[in-house]
Amino acid sequence: MSSKEEFNQISPSEFFYRNRDLAGFSNPTRSLYTAVREFVENSLDACDHSGILPNIHMTIKAVDPEKPDPKQYILTVKDNGPGIPSKHVPLAFGTVLYGSKFGLKQARGMFGLGATMAILYGQITTNKSVKVKSNEDGKTRYDFELILDIQKNKPVILKKEEKSSSEQGLSVSICLEGDYAKAGTKIRDYVYQTSLITPYATISFDDPKGEKFHHKAIIRVMPPAPTIIAPHPYGIDVETIRRMLVDTHYQIPNVDDKMIEKIRKELGMTKKKFNYNDIMKKADKKWKSLTRPVRVVIALMSFLQADFEKLQRIRIEDVDLRNNKLVYWDYSTSQTIAVDMETENPYYKQLANTVQGESLIHFLTKRFQRVGPTAASEFCKFAKFKTETRVGNMSDQELVKLSDALQTYEGFRSPDPTCLAPLGEIPLEKGIERRFQPDFMAVVQRTASAYSGFPFIIEMGIAYGGNIKSNGLKVFRFANRIPLLYDEGSDVVLKVVNDTDWGRYKVRSDSASMVIVSHICSTRVPYKTVGKENVADRPEIERELRLALQFLSRKLSSYMSKKGQAEMAKKRANLYSKYLPLIAQFCTELAGKKKEPSYQKMIKEEIVIEEKTE
């Protein structure tokens, strides 16, 4: 449903240029971090969707290392993904809002505009071009140098080269004003945490100080990719319904050369010129095999008694079913003409159906997920609509009423989570194990749930002891496989963690070395701010988080009590081996004996018993 023109009208790059704070480019520190995120996430998304195990290499280099921060840096992110067709490269990187992420499925970025924002920011601060190298087939690499024309929202190609290269993938390099001294910690955290939640990816990073960070992939299997699905009724608004109505097969097709070509083809009349009667005859014969748009055009032609030539000269203005009039504009005479439509005409019904659109029940069952015929007719009863109401005829008020009812009706099944891509318990576990080598760990993936029509899945892991360096509880927050690093305090995950009474689970949260990894997957993560760094506390999400944490805490608790028992046993054995010899010594003298009693086996037995219970 994406087309470039549509979005050009909504948001030109100038709008983003003026509002760059919104996208996370407010200052050199934040901008460097955001740019890193946007490119890395684009690469990961591209690999995910093509089923390629990601291998991403990032470098940040100072243009002049001697200068103090903030200064110019060159940021390069190279992946092994599918690359971008060379003809799309200029548009993809030189146009704001060019992208393919508009379907309803989980992806890291929302609209794919962040990368362009980064390029835009780089261009504004350094006046340097972006270098893109794309290799789709592992044979040919196309190298571009582009700048953006901000006013026109258009790319300007400075250089284009074709080279032979066996390395598939995409490499993007920009020059931008940044402050690595300040952003460095966050960027390293970001790379580290991304590797934790993407254990199937190899991510390496060469930082400006010459340090190299290499996070090798831990697993060789990718979690299943999400699928694009129809929206759920709960997540809908009036504007979306209106768009769904427009974006339908039930439109009067635009009759252009292409359309006529199509009709000819379907009727098998490609060669010769045909008159009106020939067309009608042929159409009647082949009616069953004709596609819908062709049928509609045939119907129109029958009412207008028009052949292809005439059809090309006019534009249909209105199909007025109330008065049974067909109104059209004639280019050759420059006037509006209305013709009566005979209701007996066999093509009348075809045209009428098309104009009125599908019936409501059909619209609901076909265009939404989780709505079957029963649910749809139940809903119509609830919303006081007739099931056979034609959606094309609905007034604005009716649309509002429909939209409201869709969100208040409680009979729909919960959203379909197949559009989500949780990491999965095993990869999550492997990731945690590799990073922390904890003494204890547990992971859980909750079943899918939904908040206001958006499905989501909570995944959570807990790790204790081992190589965990932190003293106290550390929470790693992720949303759609993106680490959330800023604004920790106001996040719903933190709220749930802080509400937990750890004492109940035999954990001293202030001193224990403990890590919680929380991953929220959703088609729309409810971020509190545009910065997309903290998740709002929706009751449904909070509930799922709580249940996940409780489940894990109970497991931890049972580990802790086992550990406690083992420690007790050890302590006890120590006490016995300390005091029993003393008792033996004293009582031997008290009793006036010469030889000490043989108590040694008591100490050993005690240890053996305790080891078994452990």
Added chain:
Amino acid sequence: MKKKQSKALKDKSKDLVEILKKHGAQVYEDLENGQFPKISIPNRSISNIIYDKKLRQYILGSGTALRSSKNTSQLRSFTQLIWLAFFANKLTQQKKSSTLRDVYYSSQAFEVDFEDQGESDNIIVDLEAVLTKPREEFYVFPEERSSIFGDLTIEYTIPGYEGKKMNLSDHPDGYAIGPSLTSSQLVDTSAELVIAIEKGGLFTRFIEEKVDKKFKSIILNTGGQAPRSTRTLLKRLHDEMGLPVVILTDGDVYGEHIAMVIKSGSANAAHLRELTVPDAKWMGVWATDIDKYKLPTIPMTESDIKRCYDLQKDPRYQEGIWKKELEVFLKIKRKAELEAFSKYGLTNITDKYLPQKLELAKSL
């Protein structure tokens, strides 16, 4: 008489060693059989302290607590108790005296881990309760602060002095009641009475005024609340030498209770017998004496008054002078010290007060 006493004392010491050996043998046997040894200790908590009207003292009820070496929270204190038994056995056999503090420091050679002296003191009381014998019997003695003077001949039993005799009227400052005195034989006396007095100053005055001769008495300074070795000595003077005991204290509620403890013991020592002189008599200073002898007084403090109310709940204060004097103290809310008599001359107490009270005591 002398021979008989001597034998009794030896038996006592032998007795103790036997009991210790018996306990030691039991622990030994348990260990040999692969059993965790345990020991039953009379429960010394308030709920298990009851007043025995027949014995006229506090005793422990039938409640006992089992201390087991298997229980890790008791293992340390069990070890400490066995160590103390071992140590007490040594002391008794070698007749070496020690103090509570000595015991605490001696323990440090054995890694039995007393955290502080309070803990070792507590274990000592535990052993007393197990043996039902005061610690003086296993040669743990209090700091000496009480003393004795009068015509009493004793014979030492401590190593190096065995058979040596001594008359307790030879030194005008009196004799400290220490281990050697407590463990000696009481041989002979011309006295007909023991006067126990609360304060050292008055003790000296009594010697100066020859109260021992004038009233044919042995004078004993309790130094406040009488230590248990002193109480044991008082009991022996009463039981072995047939001497009545009278007690002279300050005219306040604490003085009254010092007399009561000599007479019938304390709740603290409910696990012990043979520390009391049930026939001992408190002859003053009574609350009623304050008015009678026009003594200068001090007002009672809050804690004095509280102490009165506390003692009113004690079963021993439910009758006779004990009850009556307590009520008067509460009524007048004033108290008088023994030294108050000095207002009427330094010898007023020995010249006037003492004879009158001794006369009165005969009828008590």
